[in-house]
Amino acid sequence: DIQMTQSPSSLSASVGDRVTITCQASQDIYNYLNWYQQKPGKAPNLLIYDASNLATGVPSRFSGSGSGTDFTFTISSLQPEDIATYYCQQYDNLLTFGGGTKVEIK
């Protein structure tokens, strides 16, 4: 099974800050990685697919990069509505989610 390790598990940042989350796969998953946002009490929402492609309607302040085993998710300028937990998900071998990163406003 492929394990996905996200870090940090939580972070606190100010509005306008650049926020970066990393996701590491236990083996090479090429670019087979998605990122989701889950706001409190809501279902997850697809943000990034295939490691770096922005899903329809997602603001351009969100971005993703990486390949192989190391991936990065970035919010270029944190907004109050970005308060959520973010998950990476690999699909090289079925599906596995990372443990999540909870983003809060400082």
Next chain:
Amino acid sequence: EVQLVESGGVVIQPGGSLRLSCAASGFTFEDYAMHWVRQAPGKGLEWVSLISWNGGSTYYADSVKGRFTISRDNNKNSLYLQMHSLRAEDTAIYYCAKAQATRVTLDVWGKGTTVTVSS
């Protein structure tokens, strides 16, 4: 509007059985693979199961293999999850999700239905 609505979640005793349903609308259901994903209270997301567009292929997480069965009825635009031998650790919100054409990117999610396994 593309929509997925789950139902069937209840409080049930350990060892019991339950069937969850997911009603799809706003897209051509038979064209897409579908998934179940669950989230235990206060925990992260856990993928549960995948079914291909025609039901010909199914896949399961090790944690539910042999106990859960995914199925679909394309005539009724509905997805199902039959759950047997339920355990306390199956307690979670269960989401159904539509896959993109790749089968493995989940682009539409329902609001979830809650299953509580407790005596």
